[in-house]
Amino acid sequence: MIPEPTDSARGHAAPALGRRISEDLLYLGFQGRRLEASVRSLARSGLLDSGLAGFRIDVRTAVVARAMRCAPDGRGDLCHPGPLSPGPALAFGATPLEFLRHVARKGTTPSSARAGGLSWTDLRRGMIGWGGPRAGMMTQILAGAALAFRQRGEDRVALAFEGRGALQSGGWHEGINLAGAARVPLIVVVEDSFPADPSDSTDVGAVAASYGVGFSRVGAEPHEGIFRTAAAARRRAAKGRGPTLVELVPLPDDDLWALHDAFAERAAAEAGIGESELKAIERAAAAGVDHASARLEREPAPAARDALAPVLTGAAPLAPWTRRDPSAPGLSRPAGTPDAGASDAR
Amino acid sequence: MIPEPTDSARGHAAPALGRRISEDLLYLGFQGRRLEASVRSLARSGLLDSGLAGFRIDVRTAVVARAMRCAPDGRGDLCHPGPLSPGPALAFGATPLEFLRHVARKGTTPSSARAGGLSWTDLRRGMIGWGGPRAGMMTQILAGAALAFRQRGEDRVALAFEGRGALQSGGWHEGINLAGAARVPLIVVVEDSFPADPSDSTDVGAVAASYGVGFSRVGAEPHEGIFRTAAAARRRAAKGRGPTLVELVPLPDDDLWALHDAFAERAAAEAGIGESELKAIERAAAAGVDHASARLEREPAPAARDALAPVLTGAAPLAPWTRRDPSAPGLSRPAGTPDAGASDAR
């Protein structure tokens, strides 16, 4: 039960990743940086919750996610990006507009803004949103998804992003224990978006060792190293060697974006992506974000009666019997008649 | 966060424990062996549940418990002996008759047999019974008790016996994490009364390391070694150095009692306990058990209306309004009158 460390490329001598991946990582980085700035400014101008004024994107989460086998056909890997973290979702094919709709509670989100945070569930693209008091529960869910992959012999891996705090919750332990015991293809990234709690002394590596699962820690590595660490964890998972925990050591915002800039420099120098190409990628990424921000205001809020969405398949709850709105469903009976059976449609 | 191993005396060259402790351990061993035999025979003869025909006592649990500071005045250590394990309880001052009453569901148990298993709660003697689907919950409870000791600056330690399976439950992890983070005086003994599940590969030492708590593993050590391991864990706890996990490696029944016999031999040879004294201890222990077994049949079952014990202080639920028993509480109103408010006495 000795945890197998995944190979992690450290130092700046990391070999290039190839053109396609490099381009994608560049795009994701530029996009993320622009999106971070847009959200902050939308929050300052009152178009988004003021709580988002300090919104940040950890570009490394997008790099990890891009190392998965993303596919838009429901047969690629599965990713839970965390409750408010668009990085991995963007790598899995989500657009800035989709993200902004979520945080702006628009009627155009998949749940008509019924669900809070980023309810990223889109099984076709392989994204699954949070759904409960956070800490740890999603590791259980993704462990079960990974179980399904293994059971059907599919080449698919489940990737969950959790906060450090998740490791304090029993639910997380039950999830990783189950995943480790069954050696299912699961990767759990443990990140810390808030300055580390001084009383929290969790040693993520020791936790991984106690479950006999793989472990890697990444911090200020260049993108190449982070990508290779994630790719190695994926290979390990796909080979039936079980889950890996990847600890993302917190970095200041500036350092994060410096990682991106350094990568862009190397990409220009090593991967044969010329200065003008680089600029073109940046422009395209920024244009997408700007388009989304501009469009956001025109996106409609949900209609009140979207609250009556099905809770059981085929059966939306009826509107309360005291509502007189003639177009609400289930109110065709005379006003004032108690409308029993609201939730019990079959 | 390196776990500090407690000093464990291995090998047969363990120095003697002194007369008083040796006598106690001898008594507990003889008592346990006789009680094990008694329970099995009472089960075979139909006086106890047939499930108890294979009942066993792990004498090592009594040795661990005897290494605590047992006191009958509510100021000693606190012990949760596990759901069906009298060994530690006997060390904390429980009698064989009390144990037999529990398993025979007698009205003379503290809860009038309202609680299942061994509801050993007697805060004066420092025992606390299980109270919930088992796996792990008692570690939380004892962690909280230990928190109280630390908060009040008392020289008291909490000792919980858990099955290996507890380590699969999230509740256990939350309990030990809390105890470890707060460095409260807690010892958790992890035992395995059933042949190890081959699919269960939990490495208890690695788990301890992941919480930064102490760890010891004991198996076929002589009593002296087990006692010293437990005593060291207790010292560590009392000094504010936090919890210790003690893993009890499973042993076949015969080996367990062989440990006791070897200890008795050494006690005779080294601790100055003569052959006749040894016999006297054995006779006294056996007599107590035999007395308890003989008396058991005469102990009354609870009365039906003991079901109406308080659920909230000062307020027992009323008997159902359909019961005509004139002596049942709350039935003074005319028969047939619905008796509302049953649970709502103030």
Next chain:
Amino acid sequence: MRVEAPAHVTRTRSGEPATVLEAIGEALWEEMERDERVFLMGEDIGAYGGAFKVTRGFLERFGASRVIDTPISEGGFTGAAAGAAHMGLRPVVEMQFMDFISPAYDVLTNYIATSLYRGAGPLPLVVRGPVGGGNRGGPFHSQNVEMAFFHTPGLKIVYPSNPRDAKGLLKSAIRDDNPVIFEEHKGLYRAPHCREVLPPDDYAIPLGRARTALEGEDLTIVTYGLMVHRSMDAAAELARDGIKVEIVDLRTLLPLDEEAIAESLKKTGKLLIVHEDTRTGGIAGEVAIRMNERAFEWLDGPILRVTAIDSPVPFSGELEDYFLPSVRDVVGAARYLADY
């Protein structure tokens, strides 16, 4: 090599009467044969065959990837079942005793029940296991769990009273696209009076529909599970006094078949609810207010209930018998209502 179904799941094929336990085994077996997406998870359900031996022989036939022994972590494996359901599988989770569903309360009520509403798609999964008192199991092996979940929109709750319903309802539960809590009363598992020859065809009984267990015109008893039998016994006694009781066996508790209740109430004018679960906050309350909303004018007497007393389930037999609703309680309450 195709492994033959074990004896405890072949009563119907051999035309013999089946117990509730066997009927449940048959439903699981047949659904696993019918649909390879169906799989089982639970503690000791594989080689050991489960605490009540419902799944004895399943591991041999369906293999370890469809009969999964889990760690002791009810929350974790229920969550994992949800993840598998997202990916198109149809998990059936066994709680060794349904009392142990409580560590899964969080994931069931927050994640699973809300999935469809949150736009994350339906979660077809079943959580099943033994419930109920009378077995001297004490407070943690005797609970009825319906009221822990009855208040949660997005769940269904099923609680059969006989082999035929148990098999047909479990098949429907497995085929249903929603999460279903399926309660099996231990006192009915092997009850000899409860054996019956099951229909030989692949029948399913729709969720959400009550069954009239007995027709009568003086009084309606709404009940479910083991209490159907206790109510039938009471009805037999009452019949000797000329009191004709109608018994509605709810079968599905959520969604509640209030139409069936209201129809019966409109016929009899009197309503007694009998449930084994404790009184305060029991299902009787919801039935009462639904009938107030829907059939108040038909009430010729108060809506009353017979239930367990408001305490944990006591361990000793003497206490437990006193705690549980008895035939005498039902008879007493029914007489009171009939005379009202």
Next chain:
Amino acid sequence: MRVEAPAHVTRTRSGEPATVLEAIGEALWEEMERDERVFLMGEDIGAYGGAFKVTRGFLERFGASRVIDTPISEGGFTGAAAGAAHMGLRPVVEMQFMDFISPAYDVLTNYIATSLYRGAGPLPLVVRGPVGGGNRGGPFHSQNVEMAFFHTPGLKIVYPSNPRDAKGLLKSAIRDDNPVIFEEHKGLYRAPHCREVLPPDDYAIPLGRARTALEGEDLTIVTYGLMVHRSMDAAAELARDGIKVEIVDLRTLLPLDEEAIAESLKKTGKLLIVHEDTRTGGIAGEVAIRMNERAFEWLDGPILRVTAIDSPVPFSGELEDYFLPSVRDVVGAARYLADY
């Protein structure tokens, strides 16, 4: 060195009107000063002062051993609170949002609620925290949790509607020897219309007694929490049509003060229950059957209810407003009943 009480817990001392939040802070502060066995546990309640700043300044005054920041493990620290209570302490556990009580469902219903009955002694502890919708918190930061625990014998549930009650009831809850779930509606925490000058003495309000919030003779509304205010607004509107509503504020949900409800019902003959929580399995059902058991002959109309709709709490404001019971709903239902 004695640390002075911070401003948000000294409104009463300075004679100023206090909010519900301040009243709760005062109750905690005063009880901690009165009784050194009282201590606090919860996430970020120490240096950070709690998500809603209820315990701001407490760490400085009472120290880290009585104001304990816990890991994110609601089950674990609630269990630990029980252990500390066994040892004679009186823990007050904060759930950052009461929604997060669900991981503690197991230990609360199984261990804590049964302790006294099992002969393990009483467990004096309080679990308190913010509940309720209207804050655009979505499904996991807006729940009302009373019905998760209402069915559990051995627990008390308290849900105040104003500063005076919040302070007096919390003091009683802390002094009570039983485990108490204490729900604080976020919408009342800082509501300006809800400020009031509190009695300067060390008063406590007994658990288990409802309060008549408004006297009237045409119709009784039984309600609690934020819905007391919505019902008062409705009553004002109804009064303009000459409909005189009596409002019973339950304050304690468990044990339920059925005497108070019955008394009011006997006066008005009509009963409407208003609760913010969802409909099916809500407390209205229990009220309805208790009144059937106890006051059926006084009913001049069906017992009806106004509640949230049967779904999770939706995130967006538009949806949430539609989901929650409104003044218009209460007015509509009351008119219907008054005309009945």
